[in-house]
Structures are given as structure tokens and as C-alpha cells.
Amino acid sequence: MRKGEETRNRILDVAEAAVLQKGFGGTSIEELIVETGITKSGFFYHFKDKNELAKALLNRYIENDERIYDEIFSRARDLMDDPLQSFLLGLKLLSELVADLPNGHPGCLVATVCYYERLFDREIQETNRNAVLAWRRRFGRMFREIMEVYSPREPVDVDQLADMVSSVLEGGIVLSKTLKEPNTLAEQVLMLRTFVRMLFLPAIESPLVAVRHDQIYGTVRSGGL
Amino acid sequence: MRKGEETRNRILDVAEAAVLQKGFGGTSIEELIVETGITKSGFFYHFKDKNELAKALLNRYIENDERIYDEIFSRARDLMDDPLQSFLLGLKLLSELVADLPNGHPGCLVATVCYYERLFDREIQETNRNAVLAWRRRFGRMFREIMEVYSPREPVDVDQLADMVSSVLEGGIVLSKTLKEPNTLAEQVLMLRTFVRMLFLPAIESPLVAVRHDQIYGTVRSGGL
DNA sequence: CCCCTCCTGTACCCACGGTACAGTTTTCAG
DNA sequence: CTGAAAACTGTACCGTGGGTACAGGAGGGG
Structure with missing residues (x-):
């Protein structure tokens, strides 16, 4: 519960910086998971x-x-x-x-x-x-x-x-x-x-x-x- | 020469409208060539x-x-x-x-x-x-x-x-x-x-x-x- | 007539979004 | 301590889109 929330926020932090620089279309899920240090499955666990x-x-x-x-x-x-x-x-x-x-x-x-x-x-x-x-x-x-x-x-x-x-x-x-x-x-x-x-x-x-x-x-x- | 310029402008017209609505990342070359009525090769002839x-x-x-x-x-x-x-x-x-x-x-x-x-x-x-x-x-x-x-x-x-x-x-x-x-x-x-x-x-x-x-x-x- | 511009068609590659699902570790409440 | 839920990992796969590589064709001007 606590841990999940924290990971979710870390993804959002990374995503926000990326999106503001490159737009949504220019931001790949791939780069987000690399920078956050989780797997693709992990990402889709948090966001469908x-x-x-x-x-x-x-x-x-x-x-x-x-x-x-x-x-x-x-x-x-x-x-x-x-x-x-x-x-x-x-x-x-x-x-x-x-x-x-x-x-x-x-x-x-x-x-x-x-x-x-x-x-x-x-x-x-x-x-x-x-x-x-x-x-x-x-x-x-x-x-x-x-x-x-x-x-x-x-x-x-x-x-x-x-x-x-x-x-x-x-x-x-x-x-x-x-x-x-x-x-x-x-x-x-x-x-x-x-x-x-x-x-x-x-x-x-x-x-x-x-x-x-x-x-x-x-x-x-x-x-x- | 004349014809090419015209096609090029048509692509730019379509692209401009699309990009302003969806951003560059959200605009696919595919949709541009469909709406312009040319082929992919035609597109890349005009823009590398x-x-x-x-x-x-x-x-x-x-x-x-x-x-x-x-x-x-x-x-x-x-x-x-x-x-x-x-x-x-x-x-x-x-x-x-x-x-x-x-x-x-x-x-x-x-x-x-x-x-x-x-x-x-x-x-x-x-x-x-x-x-x-x-x-x-x-x-x-x-x-x-x-x-x-x-x-x-x-x-x-x-x-x-x-x-x-x-x-x-x-x-x-x-x-x-x-x-x-x-x-x-x-x-x-x-x-x-x-x-x-x-x-x-x-x-x-x-x-x-x-x-x-x-x-x-x-x-x-x-x-x- | 030929050459140049302006395309079409086909085939292929890789990156990325997304799905599916089975299995594993972590956490925390009872 | 235990067991179930939460929080993931791993693998495999699919469709779409950007991009490359060519080969070839229509059409017009010198």
C-alpha cells in the first residue's frame, strides 16, 4: 500500500519532467520505466x-x-x-x-x-x-x-x-x-x-x-x- | 517544379492543422499521407x-x-x-x-x-x-x-x-x-x-x-x- | 528523344504502445 | 508466525508508426 503509492509517485515525477520537455507523444513508456527502475509490467500495474x-x-x-x-x-x-x-x-x-x-x-x-x-x-x-x-x-x-x-x-x-x-x-x-x-x-x-x-x-x-x-x-x- | 511545390504545400497544410491539435508526437505520417492523398514514398520525397x-x-x-x-x-x-x-x-x-x-x-x-x-x-x-x-x-x-x-x-x-x-x-x-x-x-x-x-x-x-x-x-x- | 521532376509500389527493420498471463517477492494485518 | 493481498518481474506476442531502400513509372520541357 505505502510502497505502491511511492513507486507511483516516482513514475509521475519522472513522467512530468519528460512530458514537459517533449510532450506526451514524445515521451515513451520505455524511457519512464528505465529511469524509474521498474519493469514494463510494473508500469502497467500502476497505470492501465x-x-x-x-x-x-x-x-x-x-x-x-x-x-x-x-x-x-x-x-x-x-x-x-x-x-x-x-x-x-x-x-x-x-x-x-x-x-x-x-x-x-x-x-x-x-x-x-x-x-x-x-x-x-x-x-x-x-x-x-x-x-x-x-x-x-x-x-x-x-x-x-x-x-x-x-x-x-x-x-x-x-x-x-x-x-x-x-x-x-x-x-x-x-x-x-x-x-x-x-x-x-x-x-x-x-x-x-x-x-x-x-x-x-x-x-x-x-x-x-x-x-x-x-x-x-x-x-x-x-x-x- | 510547380506541381511539387503544390503537393508540398498541401502536406504542410494538413500537417499544420494536425500538429496544432495533437502535437508533433501525436501526428503520424500515416494520417498525413492519407489525408493528402499521396503515398509514403511521396511524402519522404518531399521531407526526408x-x-x-x-x-x-x-x-x-x-x-x-x-x-x-x-x-x-x-x-x-x-x-x-x-x-x-x-x-x-x-x-x-x-x-x-x-x-x-x-x-x-x-x-x-x-x-x-x-x-x-x-x-x-x-x-x-x-x-x-x-x-x-x-x-x-x-x-x-x-x-x-x-x-x-x-x-x-x-x-x-x-x-x-x-x-x-x-x-x-x-x-x-x-x-x-x-x-x-x-x-x-x-x-x-x-x-x-x-x-x-x-x-x-x-x-x-x-x-x-x-x-x-x-x-x-x-x-x-x-x-x- | 531523353532527362528531370514527381511521384507509386513493395518489402523490410526497429521502436513503441499495449495485452496476456504466469510466477515471485514484499508487506502487513490478524 | 502465517497467509493473503499488494506490488511487482519475466516472457512472449501483436499492431502501428517512423524510417530505409530501391525499382520503376508518368509527364512535361528542352
């Missing part, structure tokens, strides 16, 4: 086929992803009371986290599945879709909280704004991987942060606007983190 | 192996991509003299273009290659890298032109700002494909447009800032396109 492996891989990835976001943004929430400042801090922490990855971000399995979809069953595609929808809900919730305190400088749809976070992350990963520039992703997260700050905060170098903002919402910290 | 196919596919895709950007932004440049207004119009045109795609955006080959890299030779990876660098130069050039006339509300790095365009496009495609919501990509492009406008233009609902801006740069159209 490649589709099952993909399913487990994707679910594990999404769970882990959610956990990371939970940690970062709840940490930011503990440090900052204001929803906007807390979100901006969260993005800062996120950018630091991806900047500290030794070989750059390995890639996002959601994107991998997205570019491989037709070969998987509907269940996997639904899982993937729900993962993106969960991001939308998560960031949407945070933006709604922010909008209870701040009003955006320009009219924006909350869901689209929430999707912007996912877009920049997914796009940033693609750029970072393609350019082989690990810090590009972190920079993009900070650009997104600039966008969000600009959308909700008065310009830092314009006292004129700051005053106007204060008149409406009261004094808020205008400095960045 | 799958890597060669990928190379041709990627080069053609990038060329076409560049052509589309050239058209859109030169068209926008013809209609608007101001570099910022012209860029904003370009993004609007781009969002309309992707919104009009019947089945949504089919996917970006650059991203597909990015998530398959290790199985291709260095040449393809370099081609891919150069494509992203070309985007950076293209949009960077446009932002530099804008910055000769407007100064950004917040300090930003031009290259990072240029990369933001690529990020949002790549990320928007992933979201759109995964959610099976074709308009998500168009919405993300418009969100990016909001970002750029907000970065360089005074808030539309704030006459105070508009006045301040006018004092510096003279009267500009403040309404959006």
Missing part, C-alpha cells in the same frame, strides 16, 4: 495505459498548482490587510518564486494538454478546462474584493481581468522556455503587477491624481512594494 | 524525415505570422498618424481578426515547438527562439516610437513591455483553446490594449489629468477605437 498516466499527471499537477497559489496569496493576505496591496504583494512573491527556479519554469502541463488535446478523452479535456476556470474564479474573487475598495481607472470585466493573470503566466512560460531566459517569466509577472497597480492606484509620480483619488476613497498607500 | 517537416512547418508558420502583423500594423499606421493611436488601432484590428476565426485560433506553432523542444535539433529551437526575438524587436520598435511622443505613466522596460504583447497572445491562445471559448483570446488582446492605453494616455474619465496631458503633449484624441 498512457491516458491513465496523463490523467494522474494532470490532476497531480493542478492540485500542486492550486496549493502553491493558496500558499502565496494567503501569505500575502496575512502580511497586508488591504486587498489590493495584498494582491500586489502576492504577484511580487510569485515573481520571486519563479525567478528562483534553478533551470527556469519547467512548463505548464495545462498548456501541454491544450496542445495535445485531441488524443485524450473528454475527461482530461474537461479537467483541463476546469483548471483554467478555477484560476478565473480564484483571481476573479480577488479582483472583486479589490473593487469593493478601489474603483478601476478604466472599466474592465472582472473575469477578463482574472484571465489576464492566467494569460500572462502561460504566455510568460512559453516565452521563457523558448528564449531560454528564465527571468523573462518573472519580468512578465511584474509587468502584470504594474498593470494591476496602475488600474487601481493613482499614478505615483502625479500628485494631482493622487489628491483626486484621496478625495474619493480616502488615503491609501501609494508606494509600491 | 519528421524533423525536416517540422522545420518547414515552423518556417512557413513564422513567415505567415510576420506577414499578418506587417499587414495589420501597417494598415493601422496608414489610418493613424500618431504612433500610440496607430498601435491601439492595430491591437483592435488584431482582436477583430482573431474574433472572426470560425473555430477560434487553431494554436501557435511556436508554443507547440516550445513544449516539444528536446526532440528537435538545435536548428529548430534556434528558429523558434528567433521568432520570439523578432516579436520582441517588432513591438519594441513600436513602443520606442510611442515613447518618443508619450512618456509612460509608470517606468517600464521596453523589451519587457514588448514581450507582454507576445505573452498575452500566447497565453490567450492557450486559454481560448482550453476553455473552448473562441472570444477569450480577442478579449485578452483588448485587455492588453487597455493596459497600453492606460500606460500612455491620461484616464478618459478624468478631465483633470487630460488637461495635464494636453499641457505637455498637445491635444490628442482621448476616445478609444
Whole structure:
């Protein structure tokens, strides 16, 4: 029971790294069993086929992803009371986290599945879709909280704004991987942060606007983190 | 000569659609020759192996991509003299273009290659890298032109700002494909447009800032396109 | 007329996904 | 300690797909 779980996780670890580098089609079961140190029969004991492996891989990835976001943004929430400042801090922490990855971000399995979809069953595609929808809900919730305190400088749809976070992350990963520039992703997260700050905060170098903002919402910290 | 070129292009058409849906590893040469209506020998007459196919596919895709950007932004440049207004119009045109795609955006080959890299030779990876660098130069050039006339509300790095365009496009495609919501990509492009406008233009609902801006740069159209 | 481009046909090899199933070791609960 | 379930190993086999190797044929231009 315990042992089986451990082997299964080892297979998933090896598979995840391989899939993110070569895609599902480019990853052979053969190489997975060699690197994991088990036999083919052993592999098929844990996963009845490649589709099952993909399913487990994707679910594990999404769970882990959610956990990371939970940690970062709840940490930011503990440090900052204001929803906007807390979100901006969260993005800062996120950018630091991806900047500290030794070989750059390995890639996002959601994107991998997205570019491989037709070969998987509907269940996997639904899982993937729900993962993106969960991001939308998560960031949407945070933006709604922010909008209870701040009003955006320009009219924006909350869901689209929430999707912007996912877009920049997914796009940033693609750029970072393609350019082989690990810090590009972190920079993009900070650009997104600039966008969000600009959308909700008065310009830092314009006292004129700051005053106007204060008149409406009261004094808020205008400095960045 | 003429005939061969045509067959070659037909293979590339079929291959492009298949690869964007299933990835390179998930696309078999078998299915390509069936759909193209040629034999296996015929296929290998045109491409000595799958890597060669990928190379041709990627080069053609990038060329076409560049052509589309050239058209859109030169068209926008013809209609608007101001570099910022012209860029904003370009993004609007781009969002309309992707919104009009019947089945949504089919996917970006650059991203597909990015998530398959290790199985291709260095040449393809370099081609891919150069494509992203070309985007950076293209949009960077446009932002530099804008910055000769407007100064950004917040300090930003031009290259990072240029990369933001690529990020949002790549990320928007992933979201759109995964959610099976074709308009998500168009919405993300418009969100990016909001970002750029907000970065360089005074808030539309704030006459105070508009006045301040006018004092510096003279009267500009403040309404959006 | 011949040569070159653009294919078709056939035959074959190996890697990989997957199945089947018999047997063996490990683990852990009673 | 024991026995049954869990966690494997080993072997053999099949179909598909990537790729090679040629031999040969249609069709058009000089």
C-alpha cells in the first residue's frame, strides 16, 4: 500500500519532467520505466495505459498548482490587510518564486494538454478546462474584493481581468522556455503587477491624481512594494 | 517544379492543422499521407524525415505570422498618424481578426515547438527562439516610437513591455483553446490594449489629468477605437 | 528523344504502445 | 508466525508508426 503509492509517485515525477520537455507523444513508456527502475509490467500495474498516466499527471499537477497559489496569496493576505496591496504583494512573491527556479519554469502541463488535446478523452479535456476556470474564479474573487475598495481607472470585466493573470503566466512560460531566459517569466509577472497597480492606484509620480483619488476613497498607500 | 511545390504545400497544410491539435508526437505520417492523398514514398520525397517537416512547418508558420502583423500594423499606421493611436488601432484590428476565426485560433506553432523542444535539433529551437526575438524587436520598435511622443505613466522596460504583447497572445491562445471559448483570446488582446492605453494616455474619465496631458503633449484624441 | 521532376509500389527493420498471463517477492494485518 | 493481498518481474506476442531502400513509372520541357 505505502510502497505502491511511492513507486507511483516516482513514475509521475519522472513522467512530468519528460512530458514537459517533449510532450506526451514524445515521451515513451520505455524511457519512464528505465529511469524509474521498474519493469514494463510494473508500469502497467500502476497505470492501465498512457491516458491513465496523463490523467494522474494532470490532476497531480493542478492540485500542486492550486496549493502553491493558496500558499502565496494567503501569505500575502496575512502580511497586508488591504486587498489590493495584498494582491500586489502576492504577484511580487510569485515573481520571486519563479525567478528562483534553478533551470527556469519547467512548463505548464495545462498548456501541454491544450496542445495535445485531441488524443485524450473528454475527461482530461474537461479537467483541463476546469483548471483554467478555477484560476478565473480564484483571481476573479480577488479582483472583486479589490473593487469593493478601489474603483478601476478604466472599466474592465472582472473575469477578463482574472484571465489576464492566467494569460500572462502561460504566455510568460512559453516565452521563457523558448528564449531560454528564465527571468523573462518573472519580468512578465511584474509587468502584470504594474498593470494591476496602475488600474487601481493613482499614478505615483502625479500628485494631482493622487489628491483626486484621496478625495474619493480616502488615503491609501501609494508606494509600491 | 510547380506541381511539387503544390503537393508540398498541401502536406504542410494538413500537417499544420494536425500538429496544432495533437502535437508533433501525436501526428503520424500515416494520417498525413492519407489525408493528402499521396503515398509514403511521396511524402519522404518531399521531407526526408519528421524533423525536416517540422522545420518547414515552423518556417512557413513564422513567415505567415510576420506577414499578418506587417499587414495589420501597417494598415493601422496608414489610418493613424500618431504612433500610440496607430498601435491601439492595430491591437483592435488584431482582436477583430482573431474574433472572426470560425473555430477560434487553431494554436501557435511556436508554443507547440516550445513544449516539444528536446526532440528537435538545435536548428529548430534556434528558429523558434528567433521568432520570439523578432516579436520582441517588432513591438519594441513600436513602443520606442510611442515613447518618443508619450512618456509612460509608470517606468517600464521596453523589451519587457514588448514581450507582454507576445505573452498575452500566447497565453490567450492557450486559454481560448482550453476553455473552448473562441472570444477569450480577442478579449485578452483588448485587455492588453487597455493596459497600453492606460500606460500612455491620461484616464478618459478624468478631465483633470487630460488637461495635464494636453499641457505637455498637445491635444490628442482621448476616445478609444 | 531523353532527362528531370514527381511521384507509386513493395518489402523490410526497429521502436513503441499495449495485452496476456504466469510466477515471485514484499508487506502487513490478524 | 502465517497467509493473503499488494506490488511487482519475466516472457512472449501483436499492431502501428517512423524510417530505409530501391525499382520503376508518368509527364512535361528542352
